[in-house]
Amino acid sequence: MADTYLLQLLLNGLVIGVIYALIAMGLSLIFGLLGIVNFAHGEFYMLGAMLSFFAVTDLHLGYWTTILAVTLVAGCVGVFFYHLFLSSLRAADFERSILLTLGISMVLQNGGIYLWTVTPRIVPTPYSYAAVTLGGMQLPVLRLFTLGIATAAFLALYLLLSHTLVGKAMRGLSQSSDAAAMVGIDHRSVARLAVIIGIALSGLAGATLAPVYSVQPTMGSAFVFKAFAIVIIGGLGNIAGAAITAIMLGILESLIGGFFPLTLADSAGFIAMIVVLLFKPEGLFGRGVRV
């Protein structure tokens, strides 16, 4: 019994960590590449979830179709987001990006409350309450799918960044925008692509998690601060770093929560973050957009 308890906690932690990673991935790309602090990140996640809710209940789309559709829509939103707000910002405009995205976050969250009310909504799927058992441990099916989707997204991002020309351009840009310009990389189009992918990932996270958690306009705020911390600790722009940090955080929270009062688990997370940063200020895995 004690054996499976620990293993179950580890499994839970892994899943929670992967969820954090899925949410933080988009932020890591945008923050790492453009140096833009996107405080509205949690709200794009929320919008993805709300859109999935309407897609399933009003348009009667299936589980996988919804996820695909919402991701594509989120990508389009990314185009608008970039052109309307971010194209005029430079990496030095740190503070402007903070206030701008803070304002956008307020508009999205409170506009959402106004339009949709805070009544929590459930996104129905055929797999909502099914679970698989692996040797005494339980794993709900939807979470298994989440693991799969997050892994697929991560692999896709990896392939993009390491094996395509455009990915190389992104990596170059994050290292030095001047040098990148000198070799003919167009800052604007690469940045725009990064934003599109980043927002699309947030939308993907929202759509994937919409059936797992209850959907309501304030659902983004629970994750936003942790996502920021994960991104910085993983190393700015370092996607793999963020993913690994996220998983470690999830496991840490699960283990502590499993043996100590739950409230200690939240503090433990933040204390761990502070300690890590004190010893490794550039993050655990170093900066720069890479995988």
Next chain:
Amino acid sequence: MKSLLVAVLAASLFATAAMADPPPIHIGSTLPLTGNLAFFGQHSRWGTELAVAEANAAGGVLGRKIVVDYQDNQCNPAVGVSSVTRMLSDKTDVALLDGVCSSVILAIMPVVQRAQVPLVVANGSATAIADASGVGGNIWTFKVNPSDASLVEALVGWLQTQGKADGIGFLGEDTDFGRAGVQAFEQALGKRGLKLASVEYYQQGTADFTTVLTKVQRAAPKSLALYSVGADFQNLIRQYFSMGLTIPLTGRLLTDQIPKEILASGRLNGATAVQPYTAEIDLPANHAFVTAFQKMHDAPPNLLSYEAYETTRVLLDAIKRSGTAEPAAIREALTKTKLKSILGAEIEFDNHNLAHNNAVIVMIKDGKVQVVGLSKT
């Protein structure tokens, strides 16, 4: 000549119109409309809106329409004080409703005392509110919802008759609501020589309960008391279900928030909870309320909407009896309240300006929610 006639006609029409519409009665309401407690604020507001709409449809109070100004306090005492002082500054509001968050209510109590305007609380849980009100304290504050201590006392009393008061584990939100719940349980159990098997708190806004549910599953208390609301409660119940837990549930279950499939599955059968209200209470007045609420807001009422509805009725009744709709007269009238609640009990305020409405004990049997007891708090 013709233009003079027209002018006279217009003037007299205008005069009659002005005479026919007496000025409305203004009430202020301070609620958390945004942030983590927006769910409380929203339902509280919906309950008040229904009560006001019903009163206005019946011709208003004292022949005047009721107008409520709902202002957001973000569950933050500073914002609450600022929004309330602003509302009271133009002296049109004759009374204030609510607050929802206890710390906000405690912060605005001195403000309403200075402004001499009655404050009627529907949803705040801190016992400090009633303790500081009424005789020897703040005579302008009134509380309609029963204290958690009395609700849980009723529940534990019931559970004991069923032999289920032992080995209760607690899982609640880390707010004054949740903490009040633990205190209430410890008090009620302590009187009977029992105690809680375990206590766990989660942060409000937590989406993922797998860690704590795994822990609870292993600790295996005889039953689990839940003190949870809104999206948190929904997430908790859904994850409880999909993880296959079978520990009997008790505490303050929001039975109307449980997804239908989970209820129908029968896994929750035997769960016993206490609430100040549940939509399933089989009384004609309640059925009328539920239908009207559903029609107005396209969602079923819960305890928050009910408490706000009842509290607004109490206030409107007091305004009517005051005759003048002046704050001091309304306060007087409130102290003499004797109003039949839609649950059949009589609402009146004790000397700490606290009302003692009924508590409802519900049980889930055969996949359905049934009321098994109504007791005075």
Next chain:
Amino acid sequence: MRRRPLPLPASAAGIAAIWLVLLCVPWLTASEYWLDTGIAIATFAVLSTGLNLIYGYAGLLSFAQVAFFGLGGYGAALLVTRLGWSFWLALPAAAIIATWAGLLIGYSSLRLSRHAFAIVSLSFALLCGIVARDWVALTRGSMGIPGLSLPGFDAPAHMYRLTVTVAVILLLGFHVLLSSRLGRALQAIKLNEPLAQSQGIDPLRYKLLAISVSAAASGVMGALFVFHLTIVDPSVFDFYYTETMLIMVILGGAGSFWGVIAASAVFSIVPDLLRFSSDLRLTLYGLVLVAAMLLFPGGFAGMLRQRSLLRWKTRL
């Protein structure tokens, strides 16, 4: 091009004049709302100026300001309610507690990169909120510590005058510091840290000083604020205050003393002005921010600077 600050005696006289005018407000209006707003403006002016000192002058984005504010509030509340101290002793004690916290954060994290410092300060502020909520034996958790009253200052007018007076003193102090060597050293550090170092300025020492001073001032205002509300609860650490401070500093123009104070006054009132629509209040507020950021990238002070630059250029 930077405007030179007014000579000290002139600004001191200006500040004293403003102070006297502000003290008269309770005689002009019996409305508790304006007194409450006045207290909010005074409090935020000090908090934002503190953040301005750390961010606008020293160039360090810090989210810890609200932590110092809340620690001061809780410190004073606990000393008065648990240990029976007089408020007048608890007030400087609150400042000292907040300063220790500032030194702790500063000393451990100032060597970090800009981003790491921001996250450490954010985590610290969030941690304070969590501890306030969960160390129930000490803080009573979410139930808060009610009943904080200052004998003799129960009337809003008195609390208003006290808060305004303390705020004016603190702001004067900030102004003196910023016109002195500290201010110039900080600006040198922000513009080019290695160069400043080569001139013999120890960046760590000056940044630490900036944080401690800022923390002390925030702690004092925190203590006054919670006694004004008569209750302190974990919401004193809400991110809402950090948001508000950032708005005031960035829109006022980071690095501009008067710009930030002006913005504090304006943005203490704006959320209330938007109460005409209680449903869309915060949505409109967000829109205001977005519009302001798109139209005034350097804040109001930045916009004024641009204007005077333009005038200067056209004159040439």
